[in-house]
Amino acid sequence: MLVIASVLVFTLTSGRKPVDFNTEVKPIINSKCISCHGGVKREGGFSLLFRSEAVAKTESGKPAIIPGDPGASEMIRRLKLDDPEERMPYKHDALSNDDISILTRWIKEGAVWGDHWAYVAVKPVVVPEVKDPWIRNDIDRFILTKINEEKLKPSAAADPAILLRRVGLDLTGMPVLPALSQKFLADPSDKNYETLVDSMLAHPAYGEKWASMWLDLARYADSKGYERDTRRVIWRYRDWLIKAFNKDQPYDKFLIEQLAGDLIPGATDEQLIATAFHRNTMTNDEGGTDNAEFRTAAVLDRVNTTWEALLGTTFACVQCHSHPYDPFTHEEYYKFMAFFDNTRDDDTYEDYPLLRHFNDSLNTQLDELTSWLKQQTSAEEVKYIKHFLKTWEPSIHSIAADKLVNAELSDEKWLVMRDNGVGRLKATGLEGKTELMIRYRAGIKRGTLSFHLDSAKGKEIARFEIEESNPWKIVSLPLMDVAGVHDVYLSYTNPLLKGTEGGGIQFDWIHFGKVLPGKTDVQYKKQSERYWSLLNVQVPLTPVMMENPDDMRRKSFVFERGNWLAPGKQVSAGVPHSMNPMPAGAPDNRMGLALWLTDKKNPLTARTMVNRVWEQLFGKGLVETLEDLGTQGAQPANRELLDWLSARFMNEHQWSVKKLIKDMVMSATYRQDSKVSKELLEKDPYNKLLARGPRVRLSAEQVRDQALVFSGLLDTTTLGPSVMPFQPDGIWFSAYAGNDKWRMDNNGQQNRRAVYTFWKRTSPYPAMITFDGAAREVCTSRRIRTNTPLQALVTMNDESFIEMARKFAFRMQDEGGKQPSEQIAKGYEIAMNKKINPASLTVMVNLYNKSLNNFRSDSLATCEMVDVLDKHQTPETAALVVVANAMLNLDEVITKN
Numbered sequence: 001m002l003v004i005a006s007v008l009v010f011t012l013t014s015g016r017k018p019v020d021f022n023t024e025v026k027p028i029i030n031s032k033c034i035s036c037h038g039g040v041k042r043e044g045g046f047s048l049l050f051r052s053e054a055v056a057k058t059e060s061g062k063p064a065i066i067p068g069d070p071g072a073s074e075m076i077r078r079l080k081l082d083d084p085e086e087r088m089p090y091k092h093d094a095l096s097n098d099d100i101s102i103l104t105r106w107i108k109e110g111a112v113w114g115d116h117w118a119y120v121a122v123k124p125v126v127v128p129e130v131k132d133p134w135i136r137n138d139i140d141r142f143i144l145t146k147i148n149e150e151k152l153k154p155s156a157a158a159d160p161a162i163l164l165r166r167v168g169l170d171l172t173g174m175p176v177l178p179a180l181s182q183k184f185l186a187d188p189s190d191k192n193y194e195t196l197v198d199s200m201l202a203h204p205a206y207g208e209k210w211a212s213m214w215l216d217l218a219r220y221a222d223s224k225g226y227e228r229d230t231r232r233v234i235w236r237y238r239d240w241l242i243k244a245f246n247k248d249q250p251y252d253k254f255l256i257e258q259l260a261g262d263l264i265p266g267a268t269d270e271q272l273i274a275t276a277f278h279r280n281t282m283t284n285d286e287g288g289t290d291n292a293e294f295r296t297a298a299v300l301d302r303v304n305t306t307w308e309a310l311l312g313t314t315f316a317c318v319q320c321h322s323h324p325y326d327p328f329t330h331e332e333y334y335k336f337m338a339f340f341d342n343t344r345d346d347d348t349y350e351d352y353p354l355l356r357h358f359n360d361s362l363n364t365q366l367d368e369l370t371s372w373l374k375q376q377t378s379a380e381e382v383k384y385i386k387h388f389l390k391t392w393e394p395s396i397h398s399i400a401a402d403k404l405v406n407a408e409l410s411d412e413k414w415l416v417m418r419d420n421g422v423g424r425l426k427a428t429g430l431e432g433k434t435e436l437m438i439r440y441r442a443g444i445k446r447g448t449l450s451f452h453l454d455s456a457k458g459k460e461i462a463r464f465e466i467e468e469s470n471p472w473k474i475v476s477l478p479l480m481d482v483a484g485v486h487d488v489y490l491s492y493t494n495p496l497l498k499g500t501e502g503g504g505i506q507f508d509w510i511h512f513g514k515v516l517p518g519k520t521d522v523q524y525k526k527q528s529e530r531y532w533s534l535l536n537v538q539v540p541l542t543p544v545m546m547e548n549p550d551d552m553r554r555k556s557f558v559f560e561r562g563n564w565l566a567p568g569k570q571v572s573a574g575v576p577h578s579m580n581p582m583p584a585g586a587p588d589n590r591m592g593l594a595l596w597l598t599d600k601k602n603p604l605t606a607r608t609m610v611n612r613v614w615e616q617l618f619g620k621g622l623v624e625t626l627e628d629l630g631t632q633g634a635q636p637a638n639r640e641l642l643d644w645l646s647a648r649f650m651n652e653h654q655w656s657v658k659k660l661i662k663d664m665v666m667s668a669t670y671r672q673d674s675k676v677s678k679e680l681l682e683k684d685p686y687n688k689l690l691a692r693g694p695r696v697r698l699s700a701e702q703v704r705d706q707a708l709v710f711s712g713l714l715d716t717t718t719l720g721p722s723v724m725p726f727q728p729d730g731i732w733f734s735a736y737a738g739n740d741k742w743r744m745d746n747n748g749q750q751n752r753r754a755v756y757t758f759w760k761r762t763s764p765y766p767a768m769i770t771f772d773g774a775a776r777e778v779c780t781s782r783r784i785r786t787n788t789p790l791q792a793l794v795t796m797n798d799e800s801f802i803e804m805a806r807k808f809a810f811r812m813q814d815e816g817g818k819q820p821s822e823q824i825a826k827g828y829e830i831a832m833n834k835k836i837n838p839a840s841l842t843v844m845v846n847l848y849n850k851s852l853n854n855f856r857s858d859s860l861a862t863c864e865m866v867d868v869l870d871k872h873q874t875p876e877t878a879a880l881v882v883v884a885n886a887m888l889n890l891d892e893v894i895t896k897n
Contacts (some may be wrong), residue, residue, distance in 0.1 A: 016105075018109055018112075019102055019105050019106040019109055020114065021106070021112060021113055021114030022114045022115075022116055022117065022631075024102050024106070025102060025103065025106050025114075026114070026116070026631055028095070028099050028102065028103065029048050030325050030631060030632065032089050032092070032095060032099070033048055033088075033089065034048055034049070034324050034325060035324070036089070036090065038322075038324045038325070043090075044058050044059050044060070044064075045057075045058040045059035045060075046058045046059075046064045046075075049322060049323075049324075049327070050113075050327060051111070051113035054111070054113075055067060055111065058074075060074070062074070064078075065107055065111050066107070067107060067110045067111040068107070068108060068109075068110055068111075069107070069108075070103075070104045070105075070107040070108050073107050075088070075103070075107075076100070076103065076104055076107065079094075079095055079100050079103070080100065115327075115578070116326070116327075116630065116631050117636070117639060118312075118313075118603060118604060118607060118629040118630060118633075119326075119327065119578055119579065119603050119604070120603055121580065121600075121601050121602075121603045122600075122603060122606055122607065122643055122646045122647050122650070123643065123647070124647055125640050125643045125644040125647065127141050127142070127644065128141045128142060128144075128145040128640075129141075130144050130145050130148070132144055134154055134668050135668060136190075136666060136667055136668040136671070137663065137666055137667050137668075138644070139641065139645070139663060139664065139667040139669055140667050140668045140669050142638055142640055142641035142644065143638065143641070143667075143669045143689070143690050143691075146637075146638055146689050146690075147689050147690075147691050150683060150684070150689060152679070152680065152683060152684070152689065152691050153691070154668065154669070154672060154691050154692075155672040155673045155674075155675065155680075155691060155692040155693065156672070156673050157668070157671050157672065157673065158671055158672060158673040158674065158693055158897075159673070159834070160184065160185055160188035161185060161832065161833040161834035162673070162674075162834075162897055163188070163193070163671055164176055164181055164184055164185065164188075164196070164833050165832065165833055165896075165897075166693075166694075166896055166897075167196060167197060167200055167665060168200060169698065169702055169706070169896055170616065170617050170665065170896070171197070171200035171201060171203075171206055171209065171661065171665070172200050172203050172205035172206050172208075172209050173205060173208065173209030173212065173699075173701060173702050173705055173753075174205055174209075174702075174705050174706060174709050174714075174753075175706055175709050175710075175831075175833075176196070176200070176833075180196060180199055181833055183195075183196075184196045185833065193666075193671075194666065197662055197665055197666065198662075201658050201661065201662065204246060204718055205753075206245065206246060207241070207242040207243065207244075207245035207246035208242055208718070208753055208755045209701075209755075210245040210616075210657070211238060211241040211242045211245055211755060212699070212701045212754070212755045213612070213616060214241050214245075215238060215241070215755070215776070216774045216776065216779075216780040216781075216783070217305070217308075217309035217779055217780070217781065218237070218241075218258075218277050218280050218305075218309070218779075219280045219281070219301075219305065219776045219777065219778055219779050219780070220234070220237065220238060220280050220759065220776055221280065221759045221760065221761045221776045221777075222234070222235065222722050222758050222759050222760065223759070223760045223761050223762070224282055224283040224284075224285060224351070224761075225282030225283065225284075225761045225762070225777055226282055226283070226284040226285070226286060226294075227284075227286050227734070227735075227736070227762075228284070228285040228286050228734070228736040229734060229736070229760060229761055229762040229763075230285055230736065230740075231740065232283075232351060232543065233540070233541060233542065233721075234276050234279065234280065234542060234543055235720070235721050235722050236273050236276070236357075236542045237273055237274070237276035237277065237279075237280070237542065238722075238755070238756075239719045239720070240270060240273045240274050240276075242718070242719065242755075243719075244257075244274075245657070248656055248657060248658040250654060250655035250656060251598075251609055251649075251655040251656075251657055252598035252655045253655070254655075254657075255310060255594060255597060255598055255605070256591075256594040256595070256598060257271050257274035257275070258274045258275060258277035258278070259275070259277070259278070259306070259590050259591075259593060259594040259597070260275070260545075260589070260590040260591040260593070260594040261273075261274040261275045261545075262275050262544060262545050262546050262547065263547060263589060263590060263591040264591075269355060269357070269390075272355045272542075272544045273355065273542055273544065275544045275545035275546075276542060276543055276544055276545075278302045278305070278340070278545055279345065279351070279543035279544060279545060280776075281297075281298035281301045281302060282294075282297075282298070282301075282761070282777065283298070283347055283348070283349075283351060284347060285349055285413070285736075286412075286736075287411040287412050287413075288412060289347075289412055290412075291346060291347040291348070291399045291409075291412060292347075292564075293347075293564065294347040295345070295346050295347045296564045298345070298347070299337060299340050299341055299343075300316075300319060300337065301778065301779075302340045303315065303316075303319075303333070303336055303337050303340060304316040304319075304778075304779070305778075305779040306597075308627050308779050308781055309779050309781065310597060310604075310605060310608060311597070311602075311604040311605060311608055312604055312607065312608035312611065312612075312623075312626060312627065312628065312629040312781070313326070313604060313628065313629055313630050314326070314627065314628050314630060314632070315328065315333065315336075318330060318332065318333035319333055319559070319562040320561055320562030321561070321562075325630060325631045325632045326630040326631055326632075327576070327577075327578035328576050328578065329576075330558065331558055331569070331571065332574070332575075332576045332577070334556060334557065334558040334559065334571050335556075335571045335572065335573060335574035335575070336573075336574070336575060336576070336593075337556060338556035338571055338572055338573040338574070338588075339573045339588075339589065339590055339592075339593040340590065341554050341556045342547055342548045342553055342554050342556075342589070343545055343546060343547060343548065343590075344393055344394060344545075344546040344547065344548055344552075345543075345545070345546075346397050346399055346400070347399070348397050348399060348413065349411075349413040349414075350508070351541075351543040352392075352393070352395075352397055352509070352543075353391050353392075353393045353543070353544060353545075353546040354391065354392070354541040354542065354543055354544065355390060355391060355541065355542045355543075355544045356389075356390050356391065356392070356539045356540075356541060357539050357540040357541070357542065358390070358534075358539060359539075362534065362537065362539070365530055365533075365534060366386065366389065366390075366534060368530070369389075369527055369530050369531060369534070370382060370386055372518070372521075372523055372527045373385060373386075373517070373518070373527075375518075375521075376517040376518035376521060377517040377518075381514070381517065384513075384514075385516070385531075388511075388513065389531070389534050389535060391544075391546065392439070392509065392511070392535075393546055394511075394546075394548065394549050394552060395437075395439075395509035395510060395511040396425055396428070396509060396510045396511070396512075397508075397509050398414050398415035398507035398508060398509060398510070399412070399413065399414075399415070400425060400426070401415045401423040401424060401425060401490070401507075402423070402424050402426060403422070403423065403424040403489075404421075404422070404423050405420075405421065405422040405423075405456075406418045406419070406420050406421040406422065407421035407422065407423050407492075407503075410503065410506065414506050414507060414508060415506070415507040416503035416505070416506045416507075417490070417492040417503060417504060417505050417507075418492075418494075418497060418503055418504060419492070419493055419494050419495075419497035419498060419504060420491075420492075420493055421490075421491070421492040421503075421504075422456045422489060422490065422491055422492075423489070423490045424487055424488070424489050424490075425487070425488040425489075425490070425510065426487055427485050427486075427487065428485065428486060428487065428488045428512065429484075429485050429512070429549075429550075429551025429552065430461075430479075430482040430483070430484065430485065430486055430488075430512060431482075431483055431484060431485075431551070432514070433479055433482075433512040433513060433514065434478065434479055434481070434513075434514045434515045435476050435477070435478060435479055435512075435513050435514055435515045436451065436461075436462045436476060436477060436478075436479040436510070436511070436512055436513075437474060437475065437476040437510070437511040437513065438464070438474070438475060438476075438507060438509070438510050438511075439472050439473070439474045439507070439508040439509050439510075440466070440469065440472065440473060440475070440505055440506060440507050440508065441469050441470050441471060441472050441473065441505075441506050441508075442466050442467070442468055442469050442470070442504060442505045442506070443468065443470055443504075444468060444494060444496055444497065444504050445466070445467060445468040445496070446466075446494055446495060446496055447465075447466035447492060447493070447494040447504045447505055448463065448464070448465060448466065448492070448493050448494070449463070449464040449466055449490065449491070449492050449505065450462065450463045450464070450490075450491045451463070451488055451489070451490060451491075452488070452489045452491060453482065453486050453487075453488065453489075454486055454487050454489075455487075455489060456489045456491055458489065459480075460480075461479060461480040461482055461488075462477055462478070462479050462480065463477070464477060466492075466494075466504075466505055472508055473536075474532075474535055474536055478515065479512065485551065492504060492505055516528055516531055545590070547589060547590070555570055556570065556571050556572070556573075557569065557570050557571065558571060572588060573588040573589065573592070573593070574588075575593075575596055579602065579603065579604075580596065580599055580601040580602050580603065582595075582596050583595050583596060583599050600650050600651070604629065606646035606647075606649050606650050607629060607642060607643070607646045608626075608629065609649070609657070609660075610622075610642060610645045610646045610649055610660065611623050611626060611629070611642060612626055612781075613657065613660055613661060613664065614642075614645075614664065615782070617661070617664050617665065617670060617694070618664075618670070618690065618694045619687075619694040619695070619696035619896075620686070620687070620688075620694075621782075622636050622637050622638055622639075622641060622642045623635075623636045623637070623642070624637075625782075626781045626782045627781035627782055637688040637689070637690075638690075645660070645663070648660075648663070669690050670693070670694075671693070672690075672691075672692055672693035673692065673693055674692055674693035674694060674695040674897050675692065676692055680692060693897075694896060695895065695896065695897050696785065696895065696896050697771075697785050697787065697894060697895050697896075698771075698894050698895065698896055699771070699772075699773075699783070700754065700767070700768035700769075700770075700771035700772060700773040701753070701754035701755060701768065701773075703771050703795070703894055704754045704767065704768070704800075705753050705754055706831075706893075707795075707801060707804045707808075707888050708751055708753075708804060710804070710808050710811075710827075710830055710831055710888070711803075711804040711805070711806075711807035711808040711811065712807055712808075712811050713748075713751040713803070713804060713807050714751060714752075714753070715748040715749060715750075715751045715752045717748075717749070717752055720756070722756055722757065722758040722759065723745045723749045723750060723752050723756050723757065723758060724742055724743060724744050724745050724750065724757075724758050725744065725745070725750040725751070725752075725757060725765075725800055726744050726750060726798075726799050726800045726803070727742050727744065727765065727766065728799070731763060731766060732760060732763045733763070734762055734763070742758075754768060759776060761775055761776060761777050764776070766794075767794045767798050767800065767801075770788075770790045770791055770793075770794050771791055771794070772784065772785055772786055791894075792889055795885075795888050795889040795894065796885055796886070796888075796889050801885065801888060802881075802885065803867075804888065805881050805882075805884040805885035805888055806865075806866065806867060806868075806872075806881050806884075808827060808830075808884040808887070808888070809827075809877060809880040809881040809883070809884040810872055810877070811827075811830070812824065812826050812827040812830075812880060812884065813872075813877065813880065815830075820845065820848050820876070820879075820880065821841060821845050823880060824836070824841065824844045824845060824848065824880075824883055825841060827883070827884060827887055828840070828841075828844075828887065831887060831890075831893055832892065832893070844883055844886070844887070847882065847883055847886060848879050848880065848882070848883050849879075851878070851879035851882040851883070852875055852876060852878075852879035855875035855878040855879055856875045861878070862874070862875050862878040865878040865881050865882070866878050866881065
């Protein structure tokens with residue numbers, strides 16, 4: 001109380017505004033002090049990470065900061081010394097007098113700490129009371145206030161054709177359809193503009209465009225990654241995203257289903273598919289790797305992705321030490337990791353757990369079986385059986401076996417046993433289990449498999465006579481009644497094998513469960529056959545998340561210095577103390593985490609999504625560093641606007657992303673022309689004030705998709721498996737590819753939107769990588785736009801773009817009249833929704849004439865350029881293809897102006 005009173009007296013008598021910790025003190029600490037006195041190092045026992053540490057005793061026995069008394073504070077004394085051996089910062093330039101003055105005043109005022117703006121809950125923001133005819137909604141009031149402060153003026157509204165193109169690309173990733181274009185350009189009124197926006201938001205292409213953004217965050221790929229990088233069938237997750245965006249699923253529900261859809265009571269297949277968000281982690285199929293290591297790597301990746309993608313904060317470094325700049329401790333990282341550490345997945349070749357997709361006929365059989373089961377047993381037991389049929393879980397994956405004798409993990413993937421082979425399943429819960437199932441294959445008959453308690457010679461609890469089986473087969477037999485948790489030993493013998501010969505049996509998984517109930521029921525035989533038919537039927541699969549049951553629960557530990565081989569203190573699931581607490585009654589699992597993350601008290605979730613959407617529309621976030629809203633991230637260009645939008649997103653819009661987007665694109669800020677004046681370029685070169693419209697290069701997906709639209713080649717089929725467009729031979733190659741090659745789709749499938757392109761992590765589609773697409777080995781929050789000659793090489797030489805140019809040229813001929821100049825003008829109008837200016841038309845016509853002269857003297861070149869034996873096989877068409885190709889490469893075509 002004395003310190004507070006002193007601070008109050010000092011502030012009132014000095015007439016000075018108190019030092020602000022976040023804007024004045026924290027930047028000095030982060031740039032000059034924290035590298036030696038923070039999360040990583042604590043030289044002299046002094047840390048500036050938290051106030052409690054900063055004012056605590058150091059190794060000298062007394063604190064370095066004494067609030068209210070800078071003269072007695074060792075920190076200030078050391079900053080002022082001349083001796084470089086004692087002066088702080090050690091072996092660096094001395095602090096400026098201004099910096100020392102700020103720190104001195106701060107300590108005199110009580111060394112008051114402050115929470116970084118991004119870690120403070122979103123609060124209501126008063127909309128600035130600024131009036132101007134330019135304003136169209138409240139977003140503009142925030143923007144205009146900042147513009148006025150700099151004595152600038154906003155730009156005029158963009159030309160209707162430019163705005164039309166901008167809205168189409170931003171909301172659907174493609175140009176607007178002709179019917180809508182013509183209607184808007186005929187009357188570009190506010191009413192028609194709103195109709196245009198609503199139409200774009202309702203278009204199926206909207207979900208495809210916004211899913212493309214999310215796939216980078218989800219590190220989505222059609223392959224598993226690492227060296228072997230084999231295929232993974234997970235495209236149903238991509239389809240789930242597209243459908244979720246199209247139906248405008250509230251963002252809180254959108255996140256809950258991706259983080260914990262499997263934990264929703266009565267979870268649907270769609271909710272399970274949503275959890276594939278965190279099954280996009282890489283799996284290492286290479287032989288000789290440690291499965292436990294790569295399971296752990298996947299868990300850590302889920303932690304880091306959750307924070308970067310959903311909370312916009314760097315958390316990964318806390319794996320090894322407390323955060324050097326933000327209020328997160330080393331132990332808190334592992335408490336957070338515990339939310340993800342208890343999932344069923346291992347680093348298995350099959351990517352278990354998997355959702356088994358039943359068609360309508362199989363679902364009808366499942367419903368009939370379920371109806372019968374409800375008459376035989378409890379609702380909980382019915383739920384368990386149904387879940388097992390759809391997932392084969394919970395089972396013990398064979399890679400969990402240890403203490404192997406005359407057995408091995410073949411290629412580190414499957415347990416293989418030879419004659420007199422032994423393996424152990426550690427700490428197996430047997431309470432209430434009455435049946436043992438195995439999924440196996442065997443290339444030799446007459447094998448015997450037995451299971452024993454606590455040792456290879458222990459009490460036998462089950463025995464199988466193994467039949468020859470290839471492919472996989474599931475069999476079961478009754479299990480002796482055993483209480484508690486035990487080590488279970490497998491023993492395999494086969495008189496047809498010699499001890500060291502090849503394996504007699506190969507395991508996929510082992511399941512300890514319960515015998516199907518209802519043996520006295522007259523329907524039992526029929527339903528039992530149905531049960532086994534459903535259990536063994538081959539169906540499509542999708543990797544999903546699933547929690548371990550209680551008897552398989554994992555313990556979580558702090559990894560000393562981030563090393564998974566050095567577990568330290570055991571921890572339970574929890575969230576950082578500097579953030580909002582867990583909601584009352586929330587479980588300590590992924591569902592609890594999802595509820596915490598979507599709680600309106602969480603300071604980061606809404607801000608992160610609002611900032612991400614703003615970046616998609618304006619080319620740069622209100623905080624430029626989308627991946628880091630923390631103290632080392634960029635300062636908000638308009639913090640008040642970010643918080644106002646975040647509060648509106650959660651409360652008024654009830655987490656509706658479409659309404660959030662509509663707010664932004666209806667603003668006068670968004671509708672501005674992107675031309676830049678000399679004054680604006682000098683005062684605001686990076687357009688942080690938003691006094692002009694966005695001008696950015698299109699994304700990799702947009703460059704391809706709009707070219708497909710111009711050419712008329714676009715296949716508008718939605719959803720479904722990934723496709724392979726044209727790609728030169730020899731690009732997709734790896735040592736483990738075998739016969740798995742890039743095979744171009746046909747029948748138009750190769751011309752589907754870019755979001756459906758097959759994505760192999762070690763060899764992503766070259767044209768899209770050239771335009772800054774992400775490899776997706778890890779979460780990518782922000783694509784850094786580049787400008788390289790390779791991009792022109794793609795749009796002018798890639799066979800896909802040549803084919804698009806051909807069809808674009810054919811379209812020009814069909815729709816543009818008889819004269820080449822008319823055809824070229826029509827092509828430009830198709831691309832840009834406006835007429836070409838005379839100077840540009842002259843350049844294009846000159847290119848046409850020059851090309852025409854060349855093709856008239858080279859019939860082979862004409863044939864190669866046109867590539868069809870029909871009416872188009874002429875030098876005139878070949879020359880127009882060259883022009884069309886150049887048009888696809890124009891700066892104004894591959895740029896959103």
